[in-house]
Amino acid sequence: MNTNEPCAAVFPVDEDFMRLPNNDVIQLEGRQQKITYYxxxxxxNISSPNHIINVIDKFDFSQLDVLVLVNSYHFLEHRVIEDIIRIAAQNNIEIYWARDDRDVDRQAIEEMSDELKVCTSFICNEVAADISTVLHNFDIPIVSIAGVGPYVQKFQVGLKLRNDFVSAGYKTLYISSRREGVLFGARIFPEFLFENGMSFSEKIYGINHYIxxxxxxxxxxxxxxxxPGETMELSQKHKLDFGYLASIVFSAIKPDVSILNL
Structure with missing residues (x-):
């Protein structure tokens, strides 16, 4: 589709994405991008009072220039991802991957995209870690937003707080636990926090120096x-990550105000 402004869609939207504030405009590579289709x-069975939600089986993808893959509560099967890449190849669509699926085979996706000549960009922060053994103190007020479990709307709360602080005239740095944060003008945590290869203490120093x-x-x-992550195991059945990621972040910084989402 040839227009002055690229035509963009987000997929797969669910209740989580539709509750995000200002979800009709995102940032891609430094430019403002209007979302035309959801x-x-x-x-x-997703609905919205403010937007039309399209099911991909009935959607005309020839209208699109850009497709942004976002997080969802629901599991996204690998075959769906492969179908999306094939559709992008057929319609000359550029893909931006903003999902947090850490178990997805990125190399396989990149190889398939290259084979089908699809431009697929992964939104992530691959900055190298500074692990010198000095912990910096901060004289700037820090507000943390943590959760006792997954899907407790930390991202929504962070975006709302940022908007409120900015509206009140405060210059605000928001570091999001989700890659989608980049789409909304936030910073995100570096990939080394989530990867193997660094010790617990090295990650603490790395995050402290990054912030x-x-x-x-x-x-x-x-x-x-x-x-990122949860503050503790939820139950004997749901261990989650035992508060591992949260322990790293709370060891790297000492918040002045802590918000806990239940």
Missing amino acids: LTLGGW EKLCREEQPDVVLISV
């Missing part, structure tokens, strides 16, 4: 941090 899978560097560069009045 796509979902048949059977998810200190952002504060030094951006000179914010307040810092919002959406803490």
